[in-house]
Amino acid sequence: MSKQEQVGATAPLTGTVLAVQANFYQVQLQGEQRKSAEQLLCTRRSRLKKLGQQVMVGDQVIVEEPDWLGKRGAIANILPRHSQLSRPPIANVNQILLMFALAEPKLDPQQLTRFLVTAEQTHLPIILCFNKRDLTSYTTQRAWRDHMKQWGYDPILISLQTGVGLKALERPLRQSTTVISGLSGVGKSSLINHFIPDINLRVGQVSERWGQGRHTTRHIELFELTSGGFLADTPGFNQPSLETILPTQLGHCFPEIRQRLSQSQCQFKDCQHIDEPNCAVRGDWERYPYYLNLLAEVTEEHAKRQMMAASEARTKRKSGKRGQVQDEPKLETKRYRRPSRRQLQQNLQNIDFEHLEHLSS
Ligand SMILES: Nc1nc2c(ncn2[C@@H]2O[C@H](COP(=O)(O)OP(=O)(O)O)[C@@H](O)[C@H]2O)c(=O)[nH]1
Ligand SMILES: [Mg+2]
Ligand SMILES: [Zn+2]
Numbered sequence: 001m002s003k004q005e006q007v008g009a010t011a012p013l014t015g016t017v018l019a020v021q022a023n024f025y026q027v028q029l030q031g032e033q034r035k036s037a038e039q040l041l042c043t044r045r046s047r048l049k050k051l052g053q054q055v056m057v058g059d060q061v062i063v064e065e066p067d068w069l070g071k072r073g074a075i076a077n078i079l080p081r082h083s084q085l086s087r088p089p090i091a092n093v094n095q096i097l098l099m100f101a102l103a104e105p106k107l108d109p110q111q112l113t114r115f116l117v118t119a120e121q122t123h124l125p126i127i128l129c130f131n132k133r134d135l136t137s138y139t140t141q142r143a144w145r146d147h148m149k150q151w152g153y154d155p156i157l158i159s160l161q162t163g164v165g166l167k168a169l170e171r172p173l174r175q176s177t178t179v180i181s182g183l184s185g186v187g188k189s190s191l192i193n194h195f196i197p198d199i200n201l202r203v204g205q206v207s208e209r210w211g212q213g214r215h216t217t218r219h220i221e222l223f224e225l226t227s228g229g230f231l232a233d234t235p236g237f238n239q240p241s242l243e244t245i246l247p248t249q250l251g252h253c254f255p256e257i258r259q260r261l262s263q264s265q266c267q268f269k270d271c272q273h274i275d276e277p278n279c280a281v282r283g284d285w286e287r288y289p290y291y292l293n294l295l296a297e298v299t300e301e302h303a304k305r306q307m308m309a310a311s312e313a314r315t316k317r318k319s320g321k322r323g324q325v326q327d328e329p330k331l332e333t334k335r336y337r338r339p340s341r342r343q344l345q346q347n348l349q350n351i352d353f354e355h356l357e358h359l360s361s
Helices: 003-009 031-035 046-050 109-120 138-151 166-173 188-195 247-253 255-263 288-319 341-349
Strands: 013-021 024-029 039-044 060-067 072-078 084-086 089-091 095-101 126-131 177-181 222-224 230-232
Touching (some): 013 031, 024 072, 039 060, 046 072, 095 109, 109 126, 109 177, 126 166, 138 255, 177 188
Parallel strands (some): 039 072, 095 126, 095 177
Antiparallel strands (some): 013 024, 013 060, 024 039, 060 072, 084 089, 222 230
16 A cells, blocks of 8 residues: 555544654554554654654644554644643643642642642642541641632542542543642652553652663653543652742732732732732731742742843854844843842843743633
8 A cells, every 4th residue: 555545545643642752752542543553653754853843742643654563653743732831841731730748748838839839830720639648637637628728729638548539539630631740759650550550650769660771750751541631740840940930920820819819909010019008919828928938039030040141142142153133131240140139129120021831721
């Protein structure tokens, strides 16, 4: 059979990219097309390469030239993404499952807040899940549940050891692509093992499934749920990154702030809720001090990035490569210095709105 006949005979083959390694893509085929093979190991058509189109884990793709015996194929097209995360790099994620343990490791509200803020930053829905119920008393469990309600979350409490609470998790995972995030040791691998019994991720290991050496600890892979949908563990991404968050966006990452702003407004549109007059957010709520701490941190990070970018632009212009001369802000000092509070305040006023990588919410 010629190539033309193979391609032309049936509807285009579509599938989901489960894993990416070097220039190979593991693609899970959809629906009826699975009868010939469940998965194909694919290359990427040179046309995509020329267009600079990267194939990501989670991408929906059109596959051509299937070789059913060798289980090979070629990715000819990437369908439009509805979301795109950069840390970890996964496309078409529907939600984030943020997993913490009620004990071992100890549940720390400040650390939990960092993870929550990082997750909120994506604008994706968050499922908050507390594992290791078996290690705590009913009173402790209730206290955490009430505590989270005050923050604006409704956690699902489970134990992967005893199986209690797992039914409540099943429904939201169905038919969705879910990224699991959380500290090491909270039970992420145990959870994937529970929902996808035949994969046997090694519990208590940092680098998953394939062992060390063959894959980096950042190997990202989607696992298909029997009820439909996909789960992604995130080895190597266990530290929340506030690097890309803008000071002006931070407030939106707190449900308490969103709720306050839905009821009344601050006098100033660009209120940072620090010490401005007639602020609707400043007040006696639990995480307000966390907000202020994180605001100071992201403001400093943002100022650093702006200074570095300006410095890079200056170096480029000096060397005269590419002849692109743009009006970049001039730096007063050549070497990087820690910005003063006043500089930080000024930077706050000059924030340019970078677009979130997430394409729609
Ligand atoms: N007591 C208890 N231990 C658990 C539970 N879930 C997982 N563990 C243990 O916690 C440790 C870390 O689990 P793992 O799934 O590797 O966590 P990960 O690092 O987040 O992938 C292992 O020793 C598990 O056996 C639970 O519900 N209760
Ligand atoms: Mg693990
Ligand atoms: Zn305010």
